[in-house]
Amino acid sequence: MGEEITVYRPTAGRESEYHLFFDDRGLLIDYIGIFYEGLDLASQRDYTAWLAKQRPTDFLLPAEVSGRAAGLRSGRLYGDQGERVSARAITIPKGERQILYLDSSMLTPYLPLLSPYKPEFLSKIHFPPGAQPRATYGPADSESRDYIARQHFAKGEVAHFGLCGQKENDAAVEAYQRAIEIGLSEPLYQAEAHHRLGLAYRDKGLLPQAAAAIETSLKIRPSIPEVVNHLGKVYALMGDKARATEAFHTAIGLRPNYADAHFNLAEAIEDTQPRRALTAYENYLAYVENTPGEKERIEKAEKRIEALKKTVK
Structure with missing residues (x-):
């Protein structure tokens, strides 16, 4: 589903690669920039000001990375989650300075799928010169049924909430239906796909279908107050x-x-x-x-x- 384009180009005189992810309509949904040797953020005041507002999470780098240069033991993951767009950054401190290695911005519904905090991206830190970059996503990841289903779910979120303009109820219904048909492995996603499908049906004025979808959601994950409340509102619109x-x-x-x-x-x-x-x-x-x-x-x-x-x- 969709397309990934990888661009290799120098940034600030250093080798880097950029991954651009598009959905099946050609909409850019995510960008990930990887700076092999890192970018010193000392002169990037706006970026460092953004980092200062976030609460980082420290993590250990993969073993294959930590052996490439002195001091490569742990990194820091920064991020904020907006209603429409979210951002992530991974840095490695060097004394008092912050060195940026990965930078990413994506439509929020795609955040769980396309985070830079993955081994296939982290492994590019201090990538050996002349080494051939390998594909970011292989069949074991991007072609799995659950991964594809979650892509459709994220597409439904973008359409349902109008994150790229106006709401698109028809596109939302189709996307949520495809996610359900393909199969979501986690009950949380299964229930929420039916819930969102019901809300999209409601917005189309298809109230019986809306009620049925939300009722299915509650069979999977009962006792969720927001979902029960939404079901009540659909019943009220039906005159019941x-x-x-x-x-x-x-x-x-x-x-x-x-x-x-x-x-x-x-x-x-x-x-x-x-x-x-x-x-x-x-x-x-x-x-x-x-x-x-x-x-x-x-x-x-x-x-x-x-x-x-x-x-x-």
């Missing part, structure tokens, strides 16, 4: 307030301070159980405090509380 109410109660039971589920419960029962709806709105306000992006719903909850207090005796 009884099942929606049950789902919201379950989500709250799993996480009593779950503000979103309290709000959804209040909306679902306001017509039939106004007193309990009033309590649910009040609980929402109590738990949602300082949550970004909730201004509109906070205002709505305050208005509904005021109205319900006039009717509930």
